[in-house]
Amino acid sequence: MPKAASPNSVKRYSRKGLTMAKANRRGELVCAAARLFREKGYAATTTRDIADAVGMQSGSAFYHFASKQELLAAVMEEGLTGGLARTSEVMARPLPIAEKFRAMVRTHLGILLEAGNDFIPVMLHDWGRLEPVYKQRLIATKDGYDAHWHDLIAELVRAGLLAGDAKTARLSILGALNFTATWFKVDGGVSIDTLARRMAGFFLRET
């Protein structure tokens, strides 16, 4: 039985070790899925929509992904990997803590709002639609992400630059930042840079 060889899911789509979406057909599917999931939601997006968006027959997408769930997981993993990389880089900068906070706010808003960055918004909106087995595969990366914010905000509270307890501060700040994904429009008059400066200024207690 010469069964067709399908590499289906264990497949690198990177260049020089760095995650680089859209480098091949599989990456195109992930990007198209991310865009459509963000626009219409996971459940309301059909696998035909996604295949059409990259000029494929609807069944052909299942050569690259075993299921629609695996595609959703790939979208979120792309977002988490890219976001964690950007965030780690900012955290490693030798900056005064208030400046680091401003840079982190700007970076997080970039991850959420910059054109083409649909991955994390999909995760924020459709995390509940991802089956538990796929969630587990992402939680480690997700925790690494949160840890950076945990450390950053704990230090800001200790320095008296944020009010209240660290947990309330973290949940409030990340809630406010994440919620921008639901209302921010690229052509809405305010740039990401400006929004980041204003929001950081709203939270920080300058001394």
Next chain:
Amino acid sequence: MPKAASPNSVKRYSRKGLTMAKANRRGELVCAAARLFREKGYAATTTRDIADAVGMQSGSAFYHFASKQELLAAVMEEGLTGGLARTSEVMARPLPIAEKFRAMVRTHLGILLEAGNDFIPVMLHDWGRLEPVYKQRLIATKDGYDAHWHDLIAELVRAGLLAGDAKTARLSILGALNFTATWFKVDGGVSIDTLARRMAGFFLRET
């Protein structure tokens, strides 16, 4: 042709003029739909799920609602009407502005997090799945809701109790509050009262 008379959609389900869900069969459908839409999302919830939840045949729900979209609109309208009533009552109280802010934060968190209040969370999550014609019917109520927060926060900024410009403050605060709907668990150790006090304290600049 003795066409069956179906009152479908123009139908009051109130008692003594006050919106009182679950008072009749139609109200039961709205509440069941709200719970299921919140748990699984609008698109992933079937009309059979909803009918089953109230012990109806799947087709019978369409005696009360012309379409699944009308059911979604009814869920959101129930949330907006109830939320606006609670919010207006708080705004009318003769309180010092900082106390009024604390009361508004508590009320808003109640609308989002109290058991059985699934309506506004559905609106926050699935607003994008509502067809434009239904959106327009809700926007007036939605604006009345926002106006209260607009006035409240403008006054707080003028009084020096909130930092930054009023728009940034409003978007940040409402973002932080609304995002609690995605992570708050009733059995998560912290009560709504406590959370409200902490979040209000995080935002306010006490003088």
Next chain:
DNA sequence: AAAAATAGCAAGCAAGCGCTTGGTATTTTA
């Protein structure tokens, strides 16, 4: 008491869904 309105049930239809299958052209490896 007749008529009409209310609130369903039982059955099912057409369209759309995720996914599978058998095959093929091209590229890569042995």
Next chain:
DNA sequence: TAAAATACCAAGCGCTTGCTTGCTATTTTT
């Protein structure tokens, strides 16, 4: 250069979906 792997296409299968239809039992109105 033969064999194997890659990256699809064309067709369609079985199931689920929102919604419709014809009918009936009960309550309300005239």
